[in-house]
Amino acid sequence: MMSKYESAVRPGCGDDIRPKDLDAASHTARACGIARNGSTSRGRIRLGAMCAALAFAAAPVLSFEGDTPKPARTADVVYVATPHDVVDRMLSLAKVNSNDLVYDLGCGDGRVVATAARAHGCRGVGFDINPERVTESRQTVQKYNVADRVAIQQQDIFELDLSPASVITLYLLPRLNVRLIPQLEQLKPGSRIVSHDFDMKGVEPDRVVEMVSKEDGVEHTIYLWTTPLKQQ
Numbered sequence: 001m002m003s004k005y006e007s008a009v010r011p012g013c014g015d016d017i018r019p020k021d022l023d024a025a026s027h028t029a030r031a032c033g034i035a036r037n038g039s040t041s042r043g044r045i046r047l048g049a050m051c052a053a054l055a056f057a058a059a060p061v062l063s064f065e066g067d068t069p070k071p072a073r074t075a076d077v078v079y080v081a082t083p084h085d086v087v088d089r090m091l092s093l094a095k096v097n098s099n100d101l102v103y104d105l106g107c108g109d110g111r112v113v114a115t116a117a118r119a120h121g122c123r124g125v126g127f128d129i130n131p132e133r134v135t136e137s138r139q140t141v142q143k144y145n146v147a148d149r150v151a152i153q154q155q156d157i158f159e160l161d162l163s164p165a166s167v168i169t170l171y172l173l174p175r176l177n178v179r180l181i182p183q184l185e186q187l188k189p190g191s192r193i194v195s196h197d198f199d200m201k202g203v204e205p206d207r208v209v210e211m212v213s214k215e216d217g218v219e220h221t222i223y224l225w226t227t228p229l230k231q232q
Ligand SMILES: C[S@@+](CC[C@H](N)C(=O)[O-])C[C@H]1O[C@@H](n2cnc3c(N)ncnc32)[C@H](O)[C@@H]1O
Pocket: 074, 075, 076, 077, 078, 079, 080, 081, 082, 104, 105, 106, 107, 108, 109, 110, 111, 112, 127, 128, 129, 130, 133, 155, 156, 157, 158, 170, 171, 172, 196
C-alpha cells in the first residue's frame, strides 16, 4: 500500500512530472487555494498540490546586466508559505534558543527567521534566490523588529557554506533535501534540521510530527534531524 506521502506526491512531485500533470496540478493548487480551508483529508490534496505547484519553478529569476534583462539561475521550487502555527511548531521542535543561528534555505517572505528571532531571541539568516522574496523578507524583518539579529541574502542555497548555522529550516522538495545532504553534513554536531512536509531519503529522522494547522485546516508533517546525520 502506498504511504500518505507517496500517494500525495504521485504523480508529479520531483523529476517525473509530465506536462499534462502540470495543468491538472495547477488547477488543483488553485482550487485548494493552496488549501485555505477544509478537513484533515485535504492535507493529502494540499501536499500533492504543493508538490505539483512547486514543479512550476520553471520561471527564471531575472537579473540585469546594464539595461538588458538576463535570465539568471532558476528557482528550484516555487514560493508557498509555511502557515505561522506550523513555523512555531518547527521552531519548538528544533528547540531554538537564544544561542542559535538559524538559516532558512529558501526563505520566501522571511517569516521563519523573523519568527525565530522574535520568539526565541536567536540570530537568523534567510536565503532566497528570488529578488522579490528577498524584498518581502526584508520587509518582514522590519515589521517584526528583528533587523538587529536577522539578515536576508539573495543567494543560491546550493552554494552556501552551512557550517556557521546551528539550526536549518527547510520547505523545499524531497529531492532538494537529498541534494543538500553534503552541505548538511558540514554542520556542527548537535545542529538541528527541520523540514516542513518533506523527508530526506536515506537519512533517519529523530522525530516526525503531524499537526493540523488552524490557519489552513489541513495536516502538515514536520521532520527533525540532529547532526551527525544517521543513515537509514
Ligand atoms: C516553498 S517556499 C518556502 C518559503 C519559506 N521557507 C516558508 O517555509 O514559508 C521555497 C522558497 O525557496 C526559494 N528557492 C528555490 N530555489 C532556490 C535556490 N536554489 N536558492 C535559494 N532559494 C531558492 C523560492 O524562491 C521560495 O521562496
